[in-house]
Amino acid sequence: MSNWADTVDESKKRWEKNADFWDNKMGEYSNQFHREIIRPETERLLSISPEDKVLDIACGNGNFSKRLVELGAKVTAFDYSSKMIENAQKRCFDYLNKIDFLVIDATNYEELMKLKNFGEFDKAVSNMAIMDIADVVPLLDMVYELLKINGIFVFSIMHPCFQSPSMRTVVETEDAGNEICVRKGVHLFEYINPRVHEGIGIVNQPVPQLYYHRPLSQLFKTCFKAGFVINGFAEPVFQCKDNSHKFDWYEIPPVIIVRLLKCK
Template identity: 55%
Template sequence: MSEWKDLTNESQIRWDGIAEFWDDYMGEHSNRFHREIVRPQTEQLLSIVEGQTILDIACGNGNFSRRLADLGAKVVAFDYSSKMIERAKLRSDDYINRIEYKMIDATNYDSLIELGTDQFDGAVANMALMDIADITSLTKAIHQLLKKKGVFVFSIPHPCFQAPNTRKIHETEEIHGEVVTRNSVQISKYLNPEPMETIGIKGQPVPHLIFHRSLSYYVNLFVSSNFVLDGWEEPSFQKDEDSNKRFDWYELPPAVIFRFRKL
């Protein structure tokens, strides 16, 4: 089974339960992962032009929605967590005329289409599709919501390196009198879609659900919905002096970012 729409309600309940914790942690500027891995390449692939209308899918507390507005876009942003939308609005007093926040379930095709066909120059979903139990309706809807040649840019944890039961390994070894450290991941699953619980931020009150899908699943789904893949990035952290003291993803990309264009 590749989609788990029956888990949507459970997923939504959990996100409402951790929304305030995530918002407090992310704050106004988000975390290092979003600042260094997600945002730069996403902005490059979106190539925002002032005056464009952009749809921000699963917007969370609105950090990237506000960034899009700062780049000159008119933004419609939605999330299925009412508490996330509340927090996003509280942080967006200075963006009243530039961002419109809505509470929408991304698995509900009819609610999505009400946003208006051929209305958006682009759409974006930052680290969110893996949180959505069923993305088939969303994929179909996005094609209708976008203008001709409009783009959809989304990032997800890299499924090749963050599959279910992945082990992060930090090794230290002495070679010819020199201490050498290595970071690696051990993968035992990849191809089969699978829902699982995860802790995205250390200390979050309860785990949330994510839905593992292979790279080919995403590509085949969008290509079959009349999109063409015309952008692909696998960003990683830059190695620094502390990299050997922790598991830092400077050789293995922790995320993958796609750009699909409407045909």
């Protein structure tokens, strides 16, 4: 992990290259994965109230920032990709009176300090981005500072237990006598050791992105060290077996969604 900081610039370059592709694929309402797996539980755990001030971390093309406004929130959103922010401002043009978009590197505490200009926040959210961030310590520390007492931070990531580096999907068939049963699952080779590795978030994206794998023990330890407690947790799975996505096993959750609470 000692050299992960050296990968930040490379990670940012790759997201700049992927920004327009991702904007096109995510569109106004995100893709099926986000609509069915991420958004329902994230919105439930966030429980937005009218006039909540919400920090949207690694906001991408801004479509969830816009959703937060539709739920009644006032939003400050940032990403370290300037192209992502440009796309977000275009997509959210009619909402810019309720969304402030900024270019900020979540690994850089000095850049994160800019967020203090917006005062305290009721809530913070990060959709499928923590595993893309080389060093989450500055981010967690700053979010803790920015939140009001009893403020919450909800984040989602690829499930580190089932989507670890070198994970493979497997298909098993069995002659059960009166039918052929097909079962799908995952084959894991490593988990406990943190590792940076390349991956494809959306098929045919221009370049692979960098993923930062952390076992749950390390991830949660970092959250606790920042001062948070966990008071919400979800492991959503797909409900419809339509084979229209790569996550076509239905007993194994592809993500975790965590709610952190600032108690004091």
